[in-house]
């Protein structure tokens with residue numbers, strides 16, 4: 269047993285991060301200013317996307333992405349069943365009609381052959397306007413295949429890449445939006461880098477980027493060239509869209525700028541930890557099967573019990589908690605939440621639900637602690 273609880277994930281903030289934030293507090297601009305712009309530029313440069321629009325969370329970024337694509341009441345939106353609820357809530361907030369897609373038990377992302385079959389069987393008028401996919405744990409979905417289906421069936425794609433800053437699909441950085449329309453990142457403390465709360469949208473189309481900037485700022489426009497009313501008043505502004513305040517502030521951006529310098533180091537360390545788990549966890553567990561031509565950020569390390577039994581999973585969870593290993597489960601299939609009022613049961617998502625847990629993985633996790641975690645886990649699965 270550990271003396272102090274070991275979390276499943278944790279941020280890493282050093283003195284440089286602290287100094288960067290402190291400096292902003294003495295400035296005149298603490299909400300909107302040069303640092304938010306600088307952080308956006310760094311994200312675009314890193315990922316290879318043309319533009320980046322920061323937000324106050326990934327949940328806001330997902331909502332803005334749905335809004336900017338013009339989603340409205342009754343529109344069909346298809347979503348990965350295994351994701352954080354925000355991945356679907358963004359479309360429910362616009363009263364869309366949501367369908368959930370089953371997953372692959374290799375990488376827990378949507379299974380593209382299941383998606384293709386569902387597209388084939390769906391009447392034209394019920395085909396999705398938008399597909400929202402999650403790169404679970406940071407392992408990329410098969411983006412090329414999704415892109416081919418997007419072209420054929422004419423839907424838009426939003427990548428929920430909240431787990432996947434620092435990941436790659438083949439040779440492409442996640443976030444370049446090469447195969448999709450918009451890509452969303454989260455900077456919540458457990459993610460690849462943190463701004464405390466925060467998110468960003470990566471996009472290649474200028475008009476979409478502009479509209480996102482209006483939407484995150486209550487729909488207000490200050491560009492005289494597009495005013496509906498002719499004016500010579502320099503204080504004048506107009507609201508063209510219904511938006512809100514979804515802005516990131518300068519304190520958060522300063523932290524992000526400082527954190528992104530450490531991204532490579534963070535991802536390398538997470539990969540070392542993952543390798544050690546792969547090499548040392550018991551064969552009585554099922555470990556993820558990831559594509560070796562991708563780079564995974566290892567936001568999570570997901571293990572599965574061989575038996576799909578909620579009773580055994582509960583016992584395993586309670587045993588790990590008793591040993592002060594703070595495991596977690598990512599995620600309950602979204603369709604199971606009462607608010608979604610769905611009667612579906614997707615067979616592979618159900619298996620995942622009955623067998624999966626996320627075990628500790630984060631930059632400052634020490635090898636001696638990891639050895640102990642492995643010993644405790646193996647001890648359970650070898651005798652249960």
Ligand SMILES: *Cc1c(COP(=O)(O)O)cnc(C)c1O
Pocket residue numbers: 324325326327328351352354355402428430431454455456465466467
């Ligand atoms: C964390 C997370 C979000 C939401 O991120 P916030 O920044 O906390 O709003 C959305 N989707 C997924 C898959 C996440 O893991």
